[in-house]
Amino acid sequence: MATREDTLLEHVDYWLSELAEDREPAVDWLEGLSEADIAFALECLPFEQRLTIWQTVPPELRGAVLVELHDEHRRSLLKAAPPDALLQWLGKTHPEDLLELMDDLPGQLGRKVLHRMDSEDREQLKNALGYDDDQVGRWLSFKVITAEASTPGRLFRKALRETGIPEMTDVIVLLDDDGRFQGCLSLDAAMQTPSTSPLSDFVDDELTPLNPASSLHEAAQRLRAAGRAMLPVVDETGTVMGRFTSRDALDVMLEEKERQMMQLSSGLDEEDLFSPVRRAVPKRGLWLGINLITALLAAWVIGLFELALSQWVALAVMMPVVASMGGIAGSQTLGLAIRGLATGQLGAANVRNLIRKELILGTINAFFWAIAIGLIAAWWFDSWMLMGIIAFAVLVNIIAASLAGVIVPWVLSRMNIDPAIAGSVVLTTVTDVVGFFAFLGTATVALSLAG
């Protein structure tokens, strides 16, 4: 069965082959594709071709497609469009979508767009724009059902018939006489409220609203714990700003997951599959530069033992094995610690317990692999002295790595540095330096004793 992704990649294939032969692809490809589908397919295209295909997207869809794109892609397309054209299609874009685009609009364009809106929409948007990109206040949708707290059940239901029930609605928001937030009740309770009783009789105190200043991650967790499809977002003055739905929460999680995939496997924060070369080179170069510094540090440690290395070439051969066993053992502990810190399950209360456990685990593994590697080295280079030296170095390095695997991310997180990004570079530096020191240092001592 062809998945949605496969079908969309077929579109991409068709475009690429048409464009390769200098033909304009037929425009009817859009039929049957949702905004999300179009965005997905655009992201699969190399940058130049993406711009060409983007021109064929009808202007009234462009705002909605931009919302579905990842930040990097969105910015590059916005940059490529002439401001007049931009203003035209943004005029046709839904306020909720505009909210997401606002930050990426070039120059004064955002202000101009706001100016053209009707005053109610503008107020809502301005309010939301006061919050950061990673706060709930910024990710609102506006379809909340509100009612005065004193509304009797029958009247509420009559009104509901007229306004309709938006998707993802299972919570109703009650307002006091001043139009401020008073409480929530479930849609079910509102439907069951006796005809003449006020809705406020059935307020559910467990349905607490979200604070617009709370982080997206926190809001997604709160919503998940509440087990509801939505929660209202209410600011300090009691104004109901909008709602945060479990679809929003899903988007947040998906985005976090994709970003995490990039960070953990490459150290890059976010990068477009086909970002323009001039933008990708400096981004990647930075990380290569940081790595060069740590690699030179390791090289400097090796350089301290030039004498031993020149006397015994087996040291140069086996040296990467010592470093890499430490690196892997450390990264296993690191993975556990990074996850624990991210979920909040690792804290001051139990970090000592984790260190203790990892130390025991590391020591057991260290003994086993020290002996195994020692035997291999003894057989390969026919030297019992090498066996002793490398076994000792592996033992020290794996134990040190198990310690560093908890301590490095712990210290980084105390310094407010995300251990998921920097943890593995720092850890590798530790295991390289400790490994080379233990191995070449012991060898130097052994050689001077033997000689």
Added chain:
Amino acid sequence: MATREDTLLEHVDYWLSELAEDREPAVDWLEGLSEADIAFALECLPFEQRLTIWQTVPPELRGAVLVELHDEHRRSLLKAAPPDALLQWLGKTHPEDLLELMDDLPGQLGRKVLHRMDSEDREQLKNALGYDDDQVGRWLSFKVITAEASTPGRLFRKALRETGIPEMTDVIVLLDDDGRFQGCLSLDAAMQTPSTSPLSDFVDDELTPLNPASSLHEAAQRLRAAGRAMLPVVDETGTVMGRFTSRDALDVMLEEKERQMMQLSSGLDEEDLFSPVRRAVPKRGLWLGINLITALLAAWVIGLFELALSQWVALAVMMPVVASMGGIAGSQTLGLAIRGLATGQLGAANVRNLIRKELILGTINAFFWAIAIGLIAAWWFDSWMLMGIIAFAVLVNIIAASLAGVIVPWVLSRMNIDPAIAGSVVLTTVTDVVGFFAFLGTATVALSLAG
């Protein structure tokens, strides 16, 4: 402001200090904690202490707490409990929760629990148990509102008053005369259906049900695209098995995210923060063993050039720099490719384009860093020959790494091996081997020409 995590970690702290002094912690700690909270706090405890605290959880809550635990934790607690006690608290557990626990129950216990249920629940459960752990059929919840397609609006609303509207309900499922799935309509449409018109007049064909055999990931994506709080799950015979909600989808995403965090940073699939040592040692050992093989391969390559190494110790010093620059450059490309493969945006249609782009990018970066490292080496070891050799090796290795960064995950995914797990080990092996060959091989040639 103290987050939920902080508060729960305070509980953990209290337990640990009481247990350390051989006191039984007061049992009233449970007050105000949800099942999810209890599960969270239990996971923060070292294994021995976790067992002790687990005994204080009231039996009627245990099933629900187990559901909230991660697989590893759950299994270890289930294993530790005597079967009779287990059977007792499982009898008090909700069928939906049982569905999730069933796979982890030891021996014949699952069958016994099923046997004790009433026949309707049993049928539902048996049906769901026919699906795999990662299929929607297995992650059902049962609170779906169904109605006969011919039900007039008024009658439907009357019935709804009696049954109530469960949370996360914005879709109503219609059944034909035989009780088979006929179609869906939105809750809104059902509430607006004229008193005497049948609900079937307002079926929404865009609300297509989920197939119980589809993967959780796919289902979460489908639900997200539909923008609804739930979709019904309907099997091939047209039986409405239950529903999949956006809360379920959130759970799926969260679990995927946590697993990914472990895999990408450590190569471990899943491991408990405080798993018992005897279970963790072999798991980690396997990965260390695989790494040892690749490290020995790299060592073997180095060993081929013993002569050059013994003549010129600077080679041993700079050798890790060459390998590590290739490793980082490769992992940047790898990160991009892994994400593209995971989101489905990288496929046969555009993999060639990605290779081309990465090759251009890699070559630009390679030239820059080759010159930089060459200059550093020339200054450090006062040798223009070393500069030429190392610059050439860095150039070759970074370019090769950029190629391998796409090709390795691509080939792995074609072989149905998850590139997120194996990609980085294979890639590092490639960059080590290529780096050592290019550096030491060129040096050998240069030395023999110079000598």
